[in-house]
Amino acid sequence: MKYFCLVDCNSFYCSCERVFRPEVRNRPVIVLSNNDGCAIAFTKEAKAVGFGQMCEPFFQLKDRIKKHNVAVFSSNYTLYDNMSKRVMDVLRGFSPDMEIYSVDEAFLLFDGFNDYDFIEYGQKIRREVLSSTGIPVGVGISTTKVLSKIANKLAKKNKGVWVMITPEEIDRVLKNFPVKDIWGIGSRSAIKLNMLGIKTAYEFKMYQDEALIQKLLTKTGRQIQEELRGVSCLAMEEAEDKKNTGTSRSFGTNVFDKSQLKEALAHFATHASLKLRRQNSVCYSMQAFIHTNSFQEVPQYFGEARVTFPSGTSDTLKLINAAHKILDEIYRPGFAYKKAGVLLNHIVPRNQNQLDLFTPDPNDNEKLNQIMDLINKKYGEHTIKSAACGIHNEWRTIADYKTQHYTTSWKDLLRVKV
DNA sequence: TCTGGGGTCCTAGGACCC
DNA sequence: TCTGGGGTCCTAGGACCC
Numbered sequence A: 001m002k003y004f005c006l007v008d009c010n011s012f013y014c015s016c017e018r019v020f021r022p023e024v025r026n027r028p029v030i031v032l033s034n035n036d037g038c039a040i041a042f043t044k045e046a047k048a049v050g051f052g053q054m055c056e057p058f059f060q061l062k063d064r065i066k067k068h069n070v071a072v073f074s075s076n077y078t079l080y081d082n083m084s085k086r087v088m089d090v091l092r093g094f095s096p097d098m099e100i101y102s103v104d105e106a107f108l109l110f111d112g113f114n115d116y117d118f119i120e121y122g123q124k125i126r127r128e129v130l131s132s133t134g135i136p137v138g139v140g141i142s143t144t145k146v147l148s149k150i151a152n153k154l155a156k157k158n159k160g161v162w163v164m165i166t167p168e169e170i171d172r173v174l175k176n177f178p179v180k181d182i183w184g185i186g187s188r189s190a191i192k193l194n195m196l197g198i199k200t201a202y203e204f205k206m207y208q209d210e211a212l213i214q215k216l217l218t219k220t221g222r223q224i225q226e227e228l229r230g231v232s233c234l235a236m237e238e239a240e241d242k243k244n245t246g247t248s249r250s251f252g253t254n255v256f257d258k259s260q261l262k263e264a265l266a267h268f269a270t271h272a273s274l275k276l277r278r279q280n281s282v283c284y285s286m287q288a289f290i291h292t293n294s295f296q297e298v299p300q301y302f303g304e305a306r307v308t309f310p311s312g313t314s315d316t317l318k319l320i321n322a323a324h325k326i327l328d329e330i331y332r333p334g335f336a337y338k339k340a341g342v343l344l345n346h347i348v349p350r351n352q353n354q355l356d357l358f359t360p361d362p363n364d365n366e367k368l369n370q371i372m373d374l375i376n377k378k379y380g381e382h383t384i385k386s387a388a389c390g391i392h393n394e395w396r397t398i399a400d401y402k403t404q405h406y407t408t409s410w411k412d413l414l415r416v417k418v
Numbered sequence B, C: 001t002c003t004g005g006g007g008t009c010c011t012a013g014g015a016c017c018c
Helices: A012-020 A044-048 A058-067 A077-094 A118-133 A145-155 A167-174 A187-195 A201-206 A210-228 A258-278 A316-330 A366-379
Strands: A002-009 A029-032 A038-042 A071-073 A097-102 A105-111 A137-142 A161-163 A245-255 A281-292 A302-313 A337-349
Touching: A002 A077, A002 A118, A002 A145, A012 A029, A012 A038, A012 A071, A012 A077, A029 A044, A029 A058, A038 A044, A038 A058, A077 A097, A077 A105, A077 A118, A118 A137, A118 A161, A137 A145, A145 A161, A145 A167, A145 A210, A167 A201, A187 A210, A201 A210, A245 A258, A258 A281, A258 A316, A258 A337, A258 A366, A281 A316, A302 A316, A302 A337, A316 A337, A316 A366
Parallel strands: A029 A071, A137 A161
Antiparallel strands: A002 A105, A002 A137, A029 A038, A097 A105, A245 A337, A281 A302, A281 A337
16 A cells, blocks of 8 residues: 655745744744745744735735734745755655655655554654754645645644545545645636535545546546545656746836846846756747736736747857847837746757757857856856846845845854854 | 746647648 | 548647645
8 A cells, every 4th residue: 555645844934934043933924025025925823813815915014014023034045945955855764755846845655654653653754854954844644645735734733744544534534625725726626616516625526527527627637536536646756857947037126228128138047047057958949028017007018039049058148148139029118127037948958959950069158157157156156147147237136134045155154152 | 115936737729741 | 512531749828836
């Protein structure tokens, strides 16, 4: 018998901040999105005083934040990524088969773990992750991925671990579990199911007209239904290279000037190409876009275009160049631009790159990129970059409440006073 | 004044092939 | 009155996730 275990970090971003800021451990904590735009992570103390709606604009929360003495942080992804790696390293010790599902979640497969006391094993996972990293986690264990997700939600309210194995245990839970909270059932699908009279996970599981489910919710919905019945359809997955990647940001201020947009796109192209090189891949096409602030009642414009390359590339300079060509095509003067981005598509491993007959040496800048990556790795990101990225970057995103890079920068190491 | 970013999978429909 | 059949590949758009 195989069992799926889902380990999920509690309020992950907030918990990361708390590790290095003991003074906020008993206070409600909120972490903001890029540009300090909206709230994206909340501790249970914050939820208890009414916060918790994903992506509520920060400026609308300010009064309530003051009233409830909430600690607020800008997002610090360098820190979260590093803490995530530490958590995953600990989890790896609990099963030979692990799938990292997101920055704060992992599935563990328990295959051949017969006669295990799963409740105790779950508690052991929680103790070890907490003592090694400072991050609290919840553990859900059941017979399929979808069921283990549900178990994990129950764990939050039940000492951090929830195990459901027998059909009776599972049905008891499913009868009280809203269909809209099932992993993979979003708001659209929930409305469709409600119209069929399906309100709980149990009713979904028992619904007999499978062809109709297939029609309304496609293959994905049918698989979820089977998983609720205990039939495992979603296997553990290997980490794979990204098939698409990109970098985009909202600006800290409105941007009118084409030269500013050029700088921003150069930055995004630089960052995206680094992601490509890290997974040792090349891309055959790039999309870039610029757009205005859709929340404001101002003239709107959404410009987007694409270029393709004769052979795959991950060269920063080539990609900056391509982004600038797209900008020439899509830029319209007079608009207040608020966001821009670069997307890289049709990605293949570098060793599968199809070279172009008419380009004798397509990787002419490979050495240059390698050296630049090395310098930036050693001395910090942006130590060396293309002049196209500019110096002042008036468009740069706002992060007024950002903590240090405690775990990834020597100069930010925590100081302990004796 | 102020509203995130980065992904995946599935399907329908068009273009194209023999 | 009548106009083939079967297939693949690509893309845009929808839905969902964290």
